[in-house]
Amino acid sequence: MKLAISILLLTMALGLHSQASFRGGYKSPQDLLLSLKEKFNGISGSSCDSLSDNDRAAMGDQNMQTGEPFADEPGAAFVTVWSTCLNNYSYNLFYSTDTSPELLAKRTQIVREIMAPLLAGVVDEQVLKAMTTVMVPASEAEREAYIAHLMRWVLGTDEEIQAYGRMTDPKQYRQDLMRHVFPPGVSAYAMEGTRQALLILLKRDEFLMYQ
Amino acid sequence: MAGAQTNQRFKVLKSAEPTGTVIVMSFEDGREARYLQRRSQMRWSAMQMDLTETLCVSSQAAARCELTLPLVVADGLFIWTKHPEASRLGQEVMYLPGGGQPKQHLVEQQGVHFVSIEEQQRLGSRTLAGLKGRLSCDKFEWLTNVPNVPGRVLPTALSVASWSGETNTSTLETNVAENQAVNGGFDVQLSILNGNTYQIDNATYYTAFAGSPALVSQGPATLVTHDKQGELCQTTFNMSLGKTTQIINELREEIKNVTPVQGPFPIDILTRIEFSMKGIATNAESATFAGAFE
Amino acid sequence: MKPLLMVGWALSFGLIFQAKAETIGDFAKLNRLSQVIRGHGPTxxxxxxxxxxxxxGNGARFLETKTDQYLASDQHAFKMRVRLEELFRLKTAARLLGREGGSPSLFESEYHEKNALTYLFTEMGRQNRSWDDLLIAKDYRLFPSERFAVIQGIGVNDYGFMAALIPDLKSLSGTYSSELSxxxxxDVRFSGNDPRVAGAITTSRFMTRFVTTGLNKNRKRAAEVFRVFLCDSMSAAIPSTEGKDDQIFDLMLPHDQSMTENEIRTMAQQSDSLHGSRPDCNACxxxxxxxxxxxxxxxxxLSAQASPGALSFKRGQQIVKVPVKGIGELGAAITQQPEYVSCQVDHFWSWxxxxxxxxxxxRRAQLSAEFDRVGRRTNDFIKILLKQPEFFELGRLMSEAEIRAQHVKTFLKKCQDCHKDQYNSNSDDGSFPDFTKWPIGGSADEMARWTRKISRAMDLAHDGESPVMPPRTAPWRTSLxxxxxxKSWIADGAPDETGRRTVAP
Known part of the structure; x- marks a missing residue:
């Protein structure tokens, strides 16, 4: 299963060479990091906040000598850099043990946004605790609505997603994603499935590319 | 106490005495150290300049020139004069960067000092014994537009609009090493010394770096002057520092046998202290370093 | 699981769907505006x-208001700066907007953040400056960036760079002053007609990126100005013909530094017949x-003394030559050329x-007129572009034929950069055809002839083992x-974007 997902994710990054290149549509390295920073309110701190020379090459920065990107399209190096940043942010959001008030406040605000449908009525002080104990809704309809909420949080409305021309049937995709992160008939805590869904969505072209 | 405290702030104080200056390093915790220096003899070093291309004269005016600059090798050390541990008095102040790195001398060892236009800029008449560099050539047509014929009369004063020297180095922008003009001077003023030699008096602007004086370069030098029609033109020379390197090596050997003296020192290029561990040139600045001073 | 994989695979290998030029909805418009102007999606x-x-019922007005807000944001100013760094082939920002300080390993980025050129680039978007300021601005914010001087060891910062014009600028960098600033x-301002100063191209960062030597004679800097402001890319290459490569190579890049006087004289005499009379060399x-x-x-x-020169280029068959007293006048002269305007419009369009x-x-002509109408102000022109119908068109996936044609044209553009200025003795007007406009030479026969020449020159039959193109002196090499x-494109009949062969079978 994990292997299948990894292949899927890798292929989505690599195989898209047929449609887009660093020159043709992927965000600049700076915008890629800014998009994450904006989404997660900078909770990763200094990690993924600046570009090393190796990272910028993998993320499609230009070769100054030629004016062309170092690589034609995103490859394994891109996936590595991007996955590392996503893991940093998602870890800090869901698992950080740092008790600094500033970070706690930011995490609370973001978790409340992300898991809003599941945290109705929970006061701010309890959000991070509730996040670890709240269960996925039992009904498929509610689960699908929750996934739709996550998609909207990461990628925007269906209209925005379809404007990229890559996802023809958002509803079908929602259902597929839902069944993947919240297998049918399985009662589970919502947090880990939410994290998995976010990691998948943050690797889509609709997040990585300009329209 | 020695070596225990890091991030120690200190000041380099110079007190002017009738015949020169005394240099003292003064720490906030009351420790003090006094500067001792040793100098080699002054030698004139001639750097060969072979003309490779000139756009200043229509006929090819190959020339062989020499840039001659006074050169001194000097270094120094700070000796503790006030220290809570009596055993440290009279000992050299060493810098401990930390992190397992070895101790460092404070001052660049056997530093090479050319007397060049930047010294004129900063010190004027106090430049080392009033010495100035020279430019000698077997043919000066490229510079003066005066043909190299018997009885020629060279202009008594000239200005070189730009004198630039190249080196092969990388910059922060590309991190790729390439030949590039990095140092030199603008409006370099020359005055005639004799039939084949101009004295390099001054420049209105110079660019130089630690270990790379304004007019000295390992790569080619390019001089921008005026042709007969008054148009700007350039002449390029290959530089050869072989003889200079030999002189430097000899002087470095020489000062090994020189006992450092504690001054007062004449206020010249050699009283500028360069702290080698950070490469910062500072004259009368306070500074803080991450390591400790022992 | 299976359906998800299938969806993923399908996406990965590219769904092709044809769509007419539909306009996207309002949420998608907001998304697109935010992405393109600020670099991330809407909140x-x-x-x-x-x-x-x-x-x-206020959707349109809301989007207009948001456009104005986005254009006034720090993110837009930062994004314009990064675009300009890319355009000028500088190192793009390492630190994200708003990130202060940094680890010691990022010291170099302090220089990239705090220098006159970066500041000017940022101000283009922040202050809605005239785009011409990149060439004619006389005001700068200079930074001492002393730590750069310490670590870099060589190279001047802003203060050292301009100290000849402003003598009380003290700096450790370059001027090797003993005084720290x-x-x-x-903030400095020179007079409006100062011939020595010209916006971006008289900054430390520009001249440090594009260095010069006695041999180069500032041609590298000139080439960059041509490329950025007049969209004229030139490659420093000489074709491998007549067996005289080594002599030309030695002339261009003398590698033996101990030349005797006789050798110099002989080389110079030969140089006139080889170098000076070659139309290929003269073309650039x-x-x-x-x-x-x-x-x-x-x-x-930067010297206090201006150096005269000229802006010289070809417009059709005519030579345009504008004498100038210095870099300052050069910048102004460039901004007055229609080629400059259309070139900058091209940059904005691609961004x-x-x-x-x-x-x-x-359309280019129409947008050029608009560019002038808004006083060439950065954000004002961007707003015009954002109102063009193409901006909000529904995206579509490119076909395989389009993608291949795009890649081939990207490659042939590199050849074009050199050959466009080359003299072609076999043509009526002495010029080479544009390799990126198909069929090359205007007909299927010419296309066939040129693809055969390209194939031979690149030795495609032997997988590029012994190519004569690109020449040995070119700054780039062909990858496998x-x-x-x-090879595959030519074998398939050199198809264009529609998949149609441009060479008869």
Missing amino acids: QGERAELETALRL NETHR HFKLDPMGRTFLTSPFA FMGSRHKLSDA REVNLL
Whole structure:
């Protein structure tokens, strides 16, 4: 299963060479990091906040000598850099043990946004605790609505997603994603499935590319 | 106490005495150290300049020139004069960067000092014994537009609009090493010394770096002057520092046998202290370093 | 699981669907505006505001207001700066907007953040400056960046760079002053007709990136100005013909530094017959050399003495030559050329429309007029572009034929950069055809002839083992991937974007 997902994710990054290149549509390295920073309110701190020379090459920065990107399209190096940043942010959001008030406040605000449908009525002080104990809704309809909420949080409305021309049937995709992160008939805590869904969505072209 | 405290702030104080200056390093915790220096003899070093291309004269005016600059090798050390541990008095102040790195001398060892236009800029008449560099050539047509014929009369004063020297180095922008003009001077003023030699008096602007004086370069030098029609033109020379390197090596050997003296020192290029561990040139600045001073 | 995989695989290998030029909805418009102007999508709050605005029938006005807000944002200013760094082939920002301080390993980025050119680039978007300021601005914010001087060891910062014009600028860098500056920055302004100063191209960062030597004579700087401001890319290459490569190579790049006087004289005599009379060399040098002369007195820092030169280039069959007193006048002269305007419009189009939409000559002319109408102000022109119908068109996936054609044209553009200025003795007007306009030479027969020549020159039959193109002196080499691309493309009949063969079978 994990292997299948990894292949899927890798292929989505690599195989898209047929449609887009660093020159043709992927965000600049700076915008890629800014998009994450904006989404997660900078909770990763200094990690993924600046570009090393190796990272910028993998993320499609230009070769100054030629004016062309170092690589034609995103490859394994891109996936590595991007996955590392996503893991940093998602870890800090869901698992950080740092008790600094500033970070706690930011995490609370973001978790409340992300898991809003599941945290109705929970006061701010309890959000991070509730996040670890709240269960996925039992009904498929509610689960699908929750996934739709996550998609909207990461990628925007269906209209925005379809404007990229890559996802023809958002509803079908929602259902597929839902069944993947919240297998049918399985009662589970919502947090880990939410994290998995976010990691998948943050690797889509609709997040990585300009329209 | 020695070596225990890091991030120690200190000041380099110079007190002017009738015949020169005394240099003292003064720490906030009351420790003090006094500067001792040793100098080699002054030698004139001639750097060969072979003309490779000139756009200043229509006929090819190959020339062989020499840039001659006074050169001194000097270094120094700070000796503790006030220290809570009596055993440290009279000992050299060493810098401990930390992190397992070895101790460092404070001052660049056997530093090479050319007397060049930047010294004129900063010190004027106090430049080392009033010495100035020279430019000698077997043919000066490229510079003066005066043909190299018997009885020629060279202009008594000239200005070189730009004198630039190249080196092969990388910059922060590309991190790729390439030949590039990095140092030199603008409006370099020359005055005639004799039939084949101009004295390099001054420049209105110079660019130089630690270990790379304004007019000295390992790569080619390019001089921008005026042709007969008054148009700007350039002449390029290959530089050869072989003889200079030999002189430097000899002087470095020489000062090994020189006992450092504690001054007062004449206020010249050699009283500028360069702290080698950070490469910062500072004259009368306070500074803080991450390591400790022992 | 299976359906998800299938969806993923399908996406990965590219769904092809044809769509007519539909316009996207309001949420997608907001998304696109935010992405293109700020670099990230709209916030949830902004989406909620749009929802409310649509309910009240104020959707269009909301989007206009948001456009103005986005253009006034720090993110837009930062994004324009990064675009300009890319355009000028500088190192793009390492630190994200708003990130202060940094680990010691990021010291170099302090220089990239705090220098006159970066500041000017940022101000283009922040202050809605005239785009011409990149060439004619006389005001700067200079930074001492002393730590740069310490770590870099060589190279001048802003203060050292301009100290010849402003003598009380003290700095450890370059001027090797014994005094540290205690200023954080200094704002300076030169007079409007100062011939020595010209916006971006008289900054330390520009001249440090594009260095000069006695041999180069500022041609590298001139080439960069041509490329950025007049969209004229020149490659420093000489074709491998007549067996005289080594002599020309030695002339260009003498590698034996102990030449005797006789050797110099002999070389110079030969140089006139080889170098001076070669139309191939003149084609670029007649442009580069006069412009390079304006930088003559400023090899490593900016000189107080301006150096005269000229802006010289070809317009059709005519030579345009504008004498100038210095770099300052050069900048002004460039901004007055229609080629400059159309070139800058091209840059803006590619930034805001992407590669989806090609700009026709007619549209370019129309947008050039708009560029002038708004006083060439950065944000004002961007707003005009954002109102073009193409901006909000529904995206579509490119076909395989389009993708291949795009890759081939990207490769052939590199050849074009050199050959466009080369003299072709076999043609009536002495010029080479444009390799990126198909069929090359205007007919299927000519296309066949040229693809055969390309194939032979690149030795495609032997997988590029012994090519004569690109020549040994060119700054780039063909990769195996590019060899295979060209080989398969030619073998398939050199198809265009529609998949139609341009060479008869």
